[in-house]
Amino acid sequence: MTDRIRVLLAKPTQDCHDRGVRYVARKMRDAGLEVIFTNFLLASEIVDTAIEEDVQVVGISSSSGGHMPVFEDLIAGLKANGLEDVLLIGGGVIPKEDQESLKKWGVKAIFGPGATAEAAIEMIETHFGGSPGSTA
């Protein structure tokens, strides 16, 4: 049980478009990942949850803009707490030019409109070099 990959999916509370991320959460659970889903107001809340829940992956869903400050604060917060190894991914409506900046900042993948939940699961699996339900 302890070797299941733990994923935190988070959505800004200002952004009502949570249909996609809730679907992804469901699919990840079906695939055997441990998924915590939460809304947040400030990026510091995601960092706190990431520490409390001891997650290996953090995914931010954003469909209404405002994602750049969130990632900026989140990355700084993770770093300040020694969590640089957490796999960071994003999804939703994120313009191409922002995606390029985010990748430079260390965000490993962005899953935009049309991407499947399976693609995100597969990406996580590959990153951890095992089956989706295991970090082994």
Next chain:
Amino acid sequence: MFDDKTLAKSKELAGIREAAYDKMLERFGNRAPAGARHPETQSGLPLKSCYFPHDIEHIDFEQLGAPGSYPFTRGNLAAQYQLMSWANQPVIGFGLPEHTRARMDLLAERGMIGYFGQRFYNLVYDLVSHEGLDPDHKAARGRIGQCGMAVYSKSDMARLFDGMDLTKMNVVHISYYQVIPALAQYIAYAEDQGVAPADLRGNSMNWYHQSAYTGMSSFNPDQGLKLAVSLIRYCAEHMPRWNTTNFFGYGVEEAGGNAIHENGLMLAFGIDLMRGCTAAGLTADQVLPRFGFQIAQANDFFEEVCKIRALRRIWATTMKEQFGATDDRAMHVRIHTHTSGACLTAQQPLVNLIRTTLHAFGAALSGTQSMEVSAYDEALAIPTEDSATLALRVQQVIQEETNVTAVSDPLAGSYYVEALTDQMATSALELVEQIEAQGGYVAAQQSGWIRRQVENSASRWRDMIDDGQKRIVGMNCHIVEEDEQSEPTFKVDEEVERIAIERIVELREKRDAKRYEKAIAAFADSTQALAKTNLADFNGHGLMETAIEAARADATTGEMMGVMKTAFGWAAPHEY
């Protein structure tokens, strides 16, 4: 509706046709699409592959009636669009109030028009305002003037409406849980212009019920119901022309619910809200004429048309039978159509123009009262001037060129349309029954039951796309290699954040501090009183009155919402 001879012939011909159809199916064997054998609607209701008179023999002609007569299946009024077309009501809102105003003026200049030559401005507030914050809050960064206008105070109202005659227009405030502060600021601004609340026309959303299925933080649902009744009560006494409550069915379909969920949830909430209004001493005829609906028009063309016809029927019969509505206007479903956003794709975005045209056409055939057509680039960003204009042109082409405006309820009498309308009505009433058995809408909201229904439906929809059962052009079929975002997309001016923050800081510095302190304290007292009372002992507790005084004293949305969050509880919806 048919005599025995017709029914006998109908069954005979249907039998012959079915036999021939089955033969064709047999010839196709495995190549026949699944839908050919078991056709169904997007909601999963079973369909026949062809309809006959006997398919509607169970429907009483009385249930259909006529446009303008109970139960209003065929429309609220005798005239549909012959005398006046539906109102163009595109959603507008981004950047500073001045940016939003420029877009309002642009669309007005391009022919956006409401009833009796007056304009309807459908204005959406930004993400900061929806969250009940001010722009200088830490969480506002990156969200100021995004997805709506940066309007947080009476002074911002002045920037937005400068020089406009408030008595000659209709303003829809697309505010979420900040509905009371936003209305208070509008009223306070109107007073400064010498316009009394009684002379204002427009809408407040009063959308507390949407936290059952949308993802933003909100007040505790119990408290939300009291807040909704407070606004309704104030308007019943002081703002006879103001539409108090909007039933946000659109949000149900956007969140992944189907057409049955949309109708059923809205009627279930209508029942709960009317129970609340009745407990607070308000009558059906007093409050119902100022309720309206925002309804989605999505991809299943006939189901979406029949959804609206069914909604008119079940709403009218329920409000009459259960709450004693006698005034026709208290039984009408007044609809603002919002063409589906969830059906649009980021892939091949221009194709969205075709989708929205079909959605708008269906809405016109169903007899909607006003319309917002999504812009083709909405899956990517805020609409540009050009895409917003094209969205308006979709409405105008249907209004001016197709002649569908000549006849009321033009699809009536189609065996298919009448049979499906009846099915939609029955299915929605079954859902209402399930919700009532749990103690009503708010109870089903608090238990998470409503959210689960909507989420399961969203999941079903996406699974059907992923396994190819449901085909979406550009997404899972007819795909082309394209440069991502080849269309120009809109960006909010980068200076907006700085200016909005400067303005709010300046407002706080310049206002009469004593008057503000007194007003916000009085508002806080009334929120505390309302929070502690129940609807049976409800007297309004001066909530709107103290909110208006706070707005006069230049209280900001963030400040007023801060007070309300303390009194009414505030959390992410899935935490209730």
